[in-house]
Amino acid sequence: MEKLSSPFGELILKRWPQRKQDVLRAWDAADEYLLEHIAEQKLPEQDSQVLVINDSFGALSCALREYDVTSWSDSKVSHIATAANLVSNDYEAGFTEQSSTVAYLDSTQSPKQTPNLVLIKIPKTMALLEDQLIKLRPQLTEETIIVAAGMIKHLPKSAFQLFEKYVGPVTTSLAKKKARLLFAKVDPALTIPENPYPTSYTVDELKMTLSNHANLFSRDHLDIGARFFLTQFKHLPASEKVVDLACGNGVLGIRYLQMHADAKVQFIDESYMAIASTQDNYSSLINNDTSAAKFITDDGLKQIEDSSVDLVLCNPPFHQQHVIGEQTAMELFSQSKRCLQVGGALWLVANSHLDYQSKLKKLFGNCRVVDSNKKFVVLRVVKR
Ligand SMILES: C[S@@+](CC[C@H](N)C(=O)[O-])C[C@H]1O[C@@H](n2cnc3c(N)ncnc32)[C@H](O)[C@@H]1O
Incomplete structure (x- = not known):
């Protein structure tokens, strides 16, 4: 110890x-x-x-x-x-x-x-x-x-x-x-400039402007993994109960809602600023009335009931603070398995060099490559 x-x-x-x-x-x-x-x-x-x-x-x-x-x-x-x-x-x-x-x-x-x-x-x-x-x-x-x-x-x-x-x-x-x-040492004479955060960027092809608080992952541009994942959204099933897991600024769940207006999305991230950014973006891009969505600051799916979700979307983290590794992602995947109903699916994007495919196959008994490019792979696993 x-x-x-x-x-x-x-x-x-x-x-x-x-x-x-x-x-x-x-x-x-x-x-x-x-x-x-x-x-x-x-x-x-x-x-x-x-x-x-x-x-x-x-x-x-x-x-x-x-x-x-x-x-x-x-x-x-x-x-x-x-x-x-x-x-x-x-x-x-x-x-x-x-x-x-x-x-x-x-x-x-x-x-x-x-x-x-x-x-x-x-x-x-x-x-x-x-x-x-x-x-x-x-x-x-x-x-x-x-x-x-x-x-x-x-x-x-x-x-x-x-x-x-x-x-x-x-x-x-x-x-x-x-x-x-x-x-x-505090210098009382200093002139303090205005806080530049949150900042925003626009995703031209989606006509989306996303606001990002200071600590946001990929704060000044759309992450290239997320960008590749979004090209595959046309293949996603129309599901009712959706989770945007490790949501960052909420880009994945918000895009899903733009394509499936009847869905209910729970946005989850462990960063307070991520959830605050997601709330801002949901209000500006979907609806000022946020009662149809849920915004949860927590360690993964800890608050989500077993077998209660149809679809999990995830662009998983690859580090915890300064430590790079797969552990957090693997924990999020096994929590997803617990929270999905039978027939429900986890869709994710990952760097191709991370061998999530074999690990997910071991965990779920199946794993399909939806698409891949030189850097990324989009995977789909189904709870059986
Ligand atoms: C790669 S980013 C993806 C952000 C966004 N979904 C996107 O595609 O741009 C991963 C996110 O995982 C979040 N995260 C890290 N550990 C987490 C945990 N244990 N539970 C929930 N979220 C976590 C980070 O705060 C970060 O926002």
Whole structure:
């Protein structure tokens, strides 16, 4: 079992979703460095409000649980992981996101209070960092202590520039175990430009303009895998109960609804910004009345009943945070099998080099290649 030892005590921390024999740790050297640094500085002070941004699986929030901690993130999976780790370390009795130990704030909201201490894990997407700094800025004072952390290989120069643009002067720590800290001082004289997010792009052949919040997958153009998948939509069955799984900005489910007006689509993604973008796009492209659709921020199909769906559309994720792999996609496929009724189908697009075909055949007992090109393959599996 993996233990994080820090000046704030020992924690048993697991990644989410929990997987048997997971070899990956639920924290990194940047989390350790950050906790050591603030303890050396005798922080947080008593009764401090601590804002923790982009805490992957709750390492920082769980370590600082005795303070008034708010965890601000775009990832519902990170929030679920934090809640689960609080429970497994006996800091909370039950598994609930409405925990009293840590407050959870989704990325589409702005912090409402002025924190004394802000701890930021540098995210993968710089647009998300930019959006976060702009939303945070009105709550910052010259007294606010801001420390950011990241693994050096994931710390682009643009991260430093964003702090300088939206917060003020930045200094850095020495490197330690390939991690580095950034210290930002608030410059009250800075003029803060308007938030450029959400942004939008137009898909000419579909005459669709899609809005995208800062952390959206393929934020400034239609993903080429999705584009290829859409060419095959004419072959999709007319189904009533449809799920756009890992929906991003909702392009697949919205296009399906444009072609099958009687369908009901449940849009699911673990990113709060993805679901917010999907809601905006549904309102502008389908209907202002969103009561016929459902928008669910969650880890896959966890909330969906067994055998309740006719059709699942999916352009699956190929990484979790910085870790590339098939595991999340395979979990989404086996959840799809559980949620499909007999005769229902999962249609997906994938990079051809990922051998999903044989894995899906093993899982469903069948797998048809609908079409392929040099880079992508569209697959259809049926629940029997
Ligand atoms: C490859 S993108 C596809 C987005 C969109 N459907 C498209 O075709 O452009 C994959 C999406 O999976 C989402 N995702 C990753 N892990 C997830 C999970 N466990 N549950 C639900 N969605 C997840 C990501 O947030 C991302 O929006």
